[in-house]
Amino acid sequence: MAQVMMKDLNKKYDEVHAVKDVNLHIRDKEFIVLVGPSGCGKSTTLRMVAGLEEITAGEITIGDRVVNDLPPKDRDIAMVFQNYALYPHMTVYDNMAFGLKMRKFPKVEIQKRVQDAAEILGIQELLKRKPRQLSGGQRQRVAVGRAIVRHPQVFLFDEPLSNLDAKLRVQMRVELKRLHERLETTAIYVTHDQVEAMTLGDRVVVMKDGWIQQVGEPLELYGKPANKFVAGFIGSPAMNFVDVKVADANGALWAETQGLRVKVPPIHTSRLVPYKGQQVTLGVRPEDLQLASGSDPSEYVFDAVVDVVEPLGSEILLDLRAGNSTIVARVEPTVRLKVHEKTRLALTPDRAHFFDLKTELAI
Amino acid sequence: MLIERTWKRWVYFYIPLTVFVVGTLFPFYWMLITAIRPDAELYRSWRAATNTPFWTLQPTLEHFRDLMAKTTFPQWLWNTFFIAVASTAISLFCGLLAGYALARLRFPMAGALGTSIFVTYLVPPTLLFIPLANIIRTFQLGDTPWALILTYPTFLIPFCTWLLMGYFKTIPKELEECARIDGATRFGAMLRIIFPIAVPGILSAGIFAFTLSWNEFIYALVFLSSPEKKTVPVGVVSELIRGDIYFWGQLMAGALLGSIPVALVYSFFVEYYVTGLTGSVKG
Amino acid sequence: MGGLTQVRPGSVPHGPAQAPAGSVRRREILVAYALLTPAVLLVLGVLAYPVAWEVWISLTSFASRAESRSFVGVANYRTMLADAFFWRALATTVVYFVVTTLAKLAVGVALALLLARPCRGRALVFLAVFLPWAYPGGVTVVAWYWMLNPPLITSYSVAVGHWKHAVDGVAGAGAYTFASVALFNIWRGASFTAVFLLAGLNAIPRELFDYARLETRSAAQRFRHVTLPLLRPFLALAVFLSFTTAFADLANVWMLTGGRVIFPVVGTYAYWLGIRSGEFAEAAAWSLSLVPLLLLALAVLFRWFDPPREAPA
Numbered sequence: 039m040a041q042v043m044m045k046d047l048n049k050k051y052d053e054v055h056a057v058k059d060v061n062l063h064i065r066d067k068e069f070i071v072l073v074g075p076s077g078c079g080k081s082t083t084l085r086m087v088a089g090l091e092e093i094t095a096g097e098i099t100i101g102d103r104v105v106n107d108l109p110p111k112d113r114d115i116a117m118v119f120q121n122y123a124l125y126p127h128m129t130v131y132d133n134m135a136f137g138l139k140m141r142k143f144p145k146v147e148i149q150k151r152v153q154d155a156a157e158i159l160g161i162q163e164l165l166k167r168k169p170r171q172l173s174g175g176q177r178q179r180v181a182v183g184r185a186i187v188r189h190p191q192v193f194l195f196d197e198p199l200s201n202l203d204a205k206l207r208v209q210m211r212v213e214l215k216r217l218h219e220r221l222e223t224t225a226i227y228v229t230h231d232q233v234e235a236m237t238l239g240d241r242v243v244v245m246k247d248g249w250i251q252q253v254g255e256p257l258e259l260y261g262k263p264a265n266k267f268v269a270g271f272i273g274s275p276a277m278n279f280v281d282v283k284v285a286d287a288n289g290a291l292w293a294e295t296q297g298l299r300v301k302v303p304p305i306h307t308s309r310l311v312p313y314k315g316q317q318v319t320l321g322v323r324p325e326d327l328q329l330a331s332g333s334d335p336s337e338y339v340f341d342a343v344v345d346v347v348e349p350l351g352s353e354i355l356l357d358l359r360a361g362n363s364t365i366v367a368r369v370e371p372t373v374r375l376k377v378h379e380k381t382r383l384a385l386t387p388d389r390a391h392f393f394d395l396k397t398e399l400a401i
Numbered sequence: 402m403l404i405e406r407t408w409k410r411w412v413y414f415y416i417p418l419t420v421f422v423v424g425t426l427f428p429f430y431w432m433l434i435t436a437i438r439p440d441a442e443l444y445r446s447w448r449a450a451t452n453t454p455f456w457t458l459q460p461t462l463e464h465f466r467d468l469m470a471k472t473t474f475p476q477w478l479w480n481t482f483f484i485a486v487a488s489t490a491i492s493l494f495c496g497l498l499a500g501y502a503l504a505r506l507r508f509p510m511a512g513a514l515g516t517s518i519f520v521t522y523l524v525p526p527t528l529l530f531i532p533l534a535n536i537i538r539t540f541q542l543g544d545t546p547w548a549l550i551l552t553y554p555t556f557l558i559p560f561c562t563w564l565l566m567g568y569f570k571t572i573p574k575e576l577e578e579c580a581r582i583d584g585a586t587r588f589g590a591m592l593r594i595i596f597p598i599a600v601p602g603i604l605s606a607g608i609f610a611f612t613l614s615w616n617e618f619i620y621a622l623v624f625l626s627s628p629e630k631k632t633v634p635v636g637v638v639s640e641l642i643r644g645d646i647y648f649w650g651q652l653m654a655g656a657l658l659g660s661i662p663v664a665l666v667y668s669f670f671v672e673y674y675v676t677g678l679t680g681s682v683k684g
Numbered sequence: 685m686g687g688l689t690q691v692r693p694g695s696v697p698h699g700p701a702q703a704p705a706g707s708v709r710r711r712e713i714l715v716a717y718a719l720l721t722p723a724v725l726l727v728l729g730v731l732a733y734p735v736a737w738e739v740w741i742s743l744t745s746f747a748s749r750a751e752s753r754s755f756v757g758v759a760n761y762r763t764m765l766a767d768a769f770f771w772r773a774l775a776t777t778v779v780y781f782v783v784t785t786l787a788k789l790a791v792g793v794a795l796a797l798l799l800a801r802p803c804r805g806r807a808l809v810f811l812a813v814f815l816p817w818a819y820p821g822g823v824t825v826v827a828w829y830w831m832l833n834p835p836l837i838t839s840y841s842v843a844v845g846h847w848k849h850a851v852d853g854v855a856g857a858g859a860y861t862f863a864s865v866a867l868f869n870i871w872r873g874a875s876f877t878a879v880f881l882l883a884g885l886n887a888i889p890r891e892l893f894d895y896a897r898l899e900t901r902s903a904a905q906r907f908r909h910v911t912l913p914l915l916r917p918f919l920a921l922a923v924f925l926s927f928t929t930a931f932a933d934l935a936n937v938w939m940l941t942g943g944r945v946i947f948p949v950v951g952t953y954a955y956w957l958g959i960r961s962g963e964f965a966e967a968a969a970w971s972l973s974l975v976p977l978l979l980l981a982l983a984v985l986f987r988w989f990d991p992p993r994e995a996p997a
Contacts, residue, residue, distance in 0.1 A: 090894050110898045117898055123891035127913045137899035140909070418798050422812040425875060429815065432827045491726070499723035506716035514720065520982070521727050524735075531958040531967050532734035532741070554726050562723055587715065616820035634820040642826075649830060656823040663818050668811070 040101035040114075040191040040224055041066045042087065047096035049082050049248075056082045058248040060096070064226065069218050071227045071239035074271070079248040080228045081196055087226060088117050088194050101191055111140075116185035117194040120201060122177045124169040124184075131165040134184045148187075155183040158217070175206045182214070186221065193225040199234065211237055232272050236260070244268050266398040269321050269391055275355060277321045280363045281395065284313045290337075293320050293392075297361015301337035303387035309401050310392060318401065321391035324355065327367035329375075330382035339384045344375050358383065436464055436653035443649055464650035465658070473629045474655060477636040482662065484546050484632060485614040488553035492610045493603065495554065496561025501591060503562065504569035505577075515566065522559035529555070530623050537624050548624040549632075553614045560613075561606040568602030569595065608666055615663050633659035742969040748962030760969035773950045774973070780862070784869045785926040789919060791870065792877030797911070799882050813875040825868060832864040877922045884918030885911075920988045927981060950974055 042064040049057035057079040064070045072080035085091040087098055089110030098105050105113050116137070124133050131152060138148045156162045159179045169177055178198060185193055198214075199207045215238055218225055229235055235242045236256040244251040244259065244267070252264040263269035269277045282293035284302070291302035291310055300320075302310050310318070330339040342358035342365060349371070356367045356375065360383070367383060375381060392401040435443070437460040468474050502508075503515045533552055542548040572595060580590040596603065621635045628640055637655040641648045742760055746753040764770050799809065816824065832844065851860040896910040912919075950970055958967030 085894075088894075088898060090897060111901055115898070117895065119891040119895060121889055121891050123889065123895040125892060125910065125914070127916065136909070140900045140905055414798060414801065417794070418809060421795060421798070422809055425812045425816055425871065428824065428827050428831060428871070429819075431831050432824075435827075435830065495723040495726060498719040502716040502719035506712055506719075508713040508716040511716070514724070518723065518727065521731055524731065524978075529731070529734050529738075531954065531964060531971060532738040534958075535737065535964070536734060551726075555731050558723050558727050612818050616818075616823075618821060634823050637823055638826055647830070652826055653830070656820070656827060659823060660819050663820070664815070667814050667818050 041068075041099075042192060042224060042226065043097075043099040044083070044087075045097040045099075047083065047086065047098065048094045049079070049086060049091060050094045056248055057086070060248075060250055062243060062250070062253065064224060067222045067224055069215075069225045069227065069238060069240045071229060071235040071242045072245060073229055073232055073235035073242055074245035074251075076230055077247075078245040080230075080243075080245050083245075084194055084196055084226060084228045087113075087192070088115060089113050114191040115194055116188040116190040116192075117196065118181045118185050118198045120197040122169075122181040122201075124177060124180055126169055128168075129165065130161065130167055130169070130172070130180050133169065133180060134165075134187055137184065137188050151187040151189070152183075155186040158186065158220070159183050159213075174202050175210065178202060178206075178210055182217070186217075191224065193223055193227075195225065195227040195229075197229055198227075200229070200231070207234075214238060233274065236272065242272075244271060246271075262400070263391065264400055266319060266321070266393040266400075269393070269400070273323055275324050275366050275368070277323050277391070278327075278363075278365045279393075280320045280322075280360075280365070281317055282320045283317055284310055284315065286314055293318070295361060295363065298340050298363060300340060300385065301387075302392075303338075303390055305388055306390065306392055306401070313401070317395045319393040319395055319398070321393060322365075322385050323389065324366045324368040326386040326389040327365070327369075327383050328386075329367075329369055329373060330384040334384040335387075338387050339382050342381055342383050344377055344379045344381060347375060347377060432653045432656055435649055436657055437461060438650065439463065440650060464654040467648075468651045468654045468658070472636070472640055472651070472655075473631075474633075474636070474658070476629050477631055477633045478659065480546060480630060481615055481632040481634075481659070484549045484553070485611050487546070487550045488557060488614045489607055489610040491550070492554045492557035492561050493607055495558045496565050496606060497596070497603065499558070499562045500565030500569055501595065504566045505574075505595075518559050519563050520559075522556060522563070526556070526619050530619055533620070534623050543624060544626050544630055546630070549614075549617070549620055552620050552624070553617060557610040557613060561610055564606045564609070565599065565602055568599050572598050611666060612663055738968045738972060741965055742972055744965050746965040748964065753965075756965075760965050761973075764966070764969050764973065769953075770950075770970070770973070773953055776862075777950045777974070778977070780866060780869075781927070784866050784873070785923055787866070787870045788874045788877045788926050789922060791874035792881050792922060793912075793915070793919075795875065795878035796881035796885055799878060800885050813879055816872050817876040821872060824872070828864065828868045828871075832867075833861070873926055877926065880922055880925070881915060881918050884915055888914050916988065920985050923981075923985055927978070 042062075044060050044062040044064075047057055047060040047062075048055070060079075060083060062070075072083060074080050082091060086093050087100070087105075089105065089108065093106050100113055100115070124130075125136070128136065134152045134155060135148045138151065143151075152165070153162070156165055159182060161176065161179050161183060164172060164176060164180070169180070172180065178201075181198065195214075199210050202210060211234060218238075227235075227238060229238075236259075239256060241253060241255055242259055243253045246267055252259060252268045254262075259268060259272045263272060266279065270279065280295060280298065282295045282298070285292045285294050291307055291314070293300055293302055340360055342360040344356055344358055345364070346357035348355040348357070352371060354369050354371055354373055356369055356373075358365050358367060358381070365383070393399065394401055434455070434457060438457045439459050439461045440463075442457060442459065499518065503511060503518075537543050537548045537552075542551070576598070577590045577594055580594045581587065585593065615632075616634060617632075618634050621632045622639070625631050625635065628636070631639065633655070637652060637659060641652045641655060743755060743757060744753045745756045745759075795813070799813070833848075848860040851863065855863075892910065892914060893906075896906045900906040900909065950973060954967045954970035957963045957970060
């Protein structure tokens with residue numbers, strides 16, 4: 039059991055600066071998820087922790103050891119790969135026992151550990167098979183089992199679920215979470231799927247272009263995104279962004295653009311004062327928009343025309359046009375609206391977000 | 402990207418690699434030095450004060466001149482070229498069709514046919530040249546290029562088929578299916594979609610076939626007898642070794658000149674060649 | 685392997701010129717056979733027939749000097765098997781094959797691992813790899829002969845002569861020539877083996893090696909438990925290829941050196957018997973004596989040769 043520290047971590051390839059000044063303190067027993075679009079440096083960071091990539095600058099500490107110059111085998115970590123990396127010429131048992139055998143564990147111990155892991159994962163009957171005889175989900179389980187038997191200080195997961203179909207992915211996600219609760223081992227998990235990140239992580243690290251954008255608990259990222267990128271990346275469907283002008287009228291601040299005018303909610307007023315007369319970006323999540331009823335305060339209501347209706351069963355997604363802006367709203371399944379129909383939308387005032395147009399930081 | 406010390410990289414990487422490169426290229430260097438060494442130096446005593454075994458102080462082109470003037474070397478070049486191109490073309494044609502069928506179509510005995518075509522590649526020519534010599538005699542093809550153009554495909558087709566089959570398998574089926582839905586016939590899709598994509602594979606199969614037929618020795622030795630009909634490999638060694646007398650300088654000159662086409666082909670297409678080979682093995 | 689035209693059960697019942705599903709399938713089979721015909725005809729025509737002819741001839745008394753040919757059963761084989769010379773030739777052939785193949789595999793694997801790593805001057809290295817193989821073997825063998833067994837009067841023959849005596853003195857007569865022939869074969873074949881194995885290495889997912897780096901304690905362990913087993917199918921194939929070239933090269937050496945190389949092998953002796961002496965029947969028997977060996981090796985290798993039919997899990 040161990041904490042992992044990254045200090046001013048950098049990775050440069052010949053031309054590409056893949057990881058930039060990453061500082062991260064991963065607490066003992068924490069499940070941390072690195073998430074971001076492809077090429078954001080998340081996998082490179084993980085591979086540096088594993089020792090598969092050399093560290094250009096900075097320092098990584100596992101437990102209380104600086105591991106920069108330790109070869110991967112001595113870092114007391116176990117890794118699960120995207121394509122499972124099972125050896126086709128070995129049985130499931132041998133695959134799971136491989137790391138222990140290489141480390142000269144006594145046979146009895148190996149057998150016990152493999153059996154235990156197989157039991158936890160429900161793959162006891164598969165131990166004698168070869169990987170090619172297994173389904174994708176089973177292979178995934180074996181790959182996880184192979185990491186469990188090692189009893190490492192840290193688990194590393196490199197997009198382990200992305201080769202599974204959607205249904206299996208959800209199921210394995212739950213299993214991984216349960217597993218982590220049971221094993222209580224520090225885990226670093228890389229994914230490009232924000233849903234996976236939100237559901238699995240104790241804390242989530244959002245990365246882009248090699249920089250860390252924000253670190254926080256899932257709901258913190260959702261509720262208080264540090265910048266426009268995080269706001270757009272977390273949550274599905276993505277947050278709506280509309281560039282608006284901050285205007286002063288009737289003793290209050292208004293956010294307005296062509297065909298759309300709403301009052302700046304009181305919680306934002308003081309911070310938006312300096313932006314008076316300037317452009318900012320207004321961000322509203324689809325779930326924070328609803329069809330306006332009579333009780334909604336009229337200063338948060340605007341007109342919109344329905345473009346597309348996407349009924350999902352449990353909810354309906356509406357693609358609407360308000361002035362020049364396109365907006366997605368998530369509404370009750372009972373709503374009956376047709377394409378081209380006019381309607382009025384109301385936003386939940388304290389859930390609106392504002393971002394600086396240039397720095398894209400939250401205001 | 403391995404974490405290792407510099408000296409380790411030298412001991413485990415640069416030094417072995419250098420040893421290998423030098424060791425492999427040394428015979429060629431030896432050929433070159435022999436080809437440009439005057440006869441007097443070739444036969445000079447080992448103990449002579451002027452002996453310089455690893456280089457020469459009086460480079461000369463006399464052996465190249467003699468080769469052109471005293472033998473039918475240019476004719477050999479042309480023969481070899483003609484035979485190599487013709488047999489390569491035949492083999493590629495057959496290999497393309499067969500490779501496509503084996504990679505893409507389902508039919509009874511597909512596996513067995515594929516395996517047996519491959520196994521034929523392994524039948525050593527030492528097993529075949531006696532009966533083939535007899536057949537060539539029966540059809541009166543002896544001493545003509547056709548004797549070789551028809552026999553070379555026996556070992557070229559299996560390899561071409563196998564290599565191209567592997568390559569075709571790496572091309573997504575959807576590309577072809579899409580073309581067929583868009584109105585192409587199976588043949589049209591094969592010609593216009595699959596073959597162009599398979600160019601690296603086809604090139605590497607072609608290079609392989611060309612090299613093998615250019616270098617082939619046994620069949621050429623057995624089936625051709627007149628000096629002016631010979632191919633380079635056979636001509637060089639049979640006409641420049643007379644009994645016990647070796648015309649070393651000319652031999653080496655011929656060896657160098659005769660291999661220029663193959664060397665050229667390789668230097669141009671080596672990237673394709675490696676890609677093609679890698680692609681086919683991945684299947 | 686997959687069909688392009690999947691037979692869909694309920695496919696468009698009313699289409700005008702729509703053929704029923706069965707005929708689509710039949711057409712596919714027909715097309716397949718049509719495409720295979722030229723290859724099969726040429727290969728079988730110029731391969732199966734000669735082999736059959738050879739088998740038949742080996743059972744007769746056919747020779748260019750004999751007036752008639754008559755069926756003599758296994759007499760040719762009996763003569764051959766009774767010949768001590770045959771057994772010596774066979775032993776030489778097998779030893780030669782084993783020695784060169786092992787050496788080629790060892791050098792090939794090492795080289796493939798070296799080539800797998802990017803470095804400056806890779807182009808030169810690749811040239812060095814391809815040249816011995818791409819160069820006409822019949823020609824390079826003369827160069828080797830010139831280098832290792834120079835005729836008496838050449839300038840450095842004295843030096844090589846001393847060496848030759850030393851080697852023969854230690855390992856017995858003919859050892860030096862055997863070594864030089866073997867060396868030639870290895871020189872020519874090892875680099876091709878290496879390229880082939882490199883292609884194999886590249887085909888193996890990188891993650892498998894990444895995982896090995898996390899779990900194994902040393903490079904040697906990694907090599908033995910991971911690299912080698914993963915390369916096994918490609919190694920088997922390399923042995924296949926080595927098999928054929930070994931025989932071909934041997935014949936070359938024999939012929940090129942005008943019988944100067946003083947050790948007998950099955951293939952070259954068959955050449956002497958058949959082409960030079962016209963003893964076709966006996967030569968056929970000699971040639972065919974290799975077939976059981978070939979088949980045995982093929983059977984063993986095919987069990988070993990477990991082609992990566994699908995991407996490794």
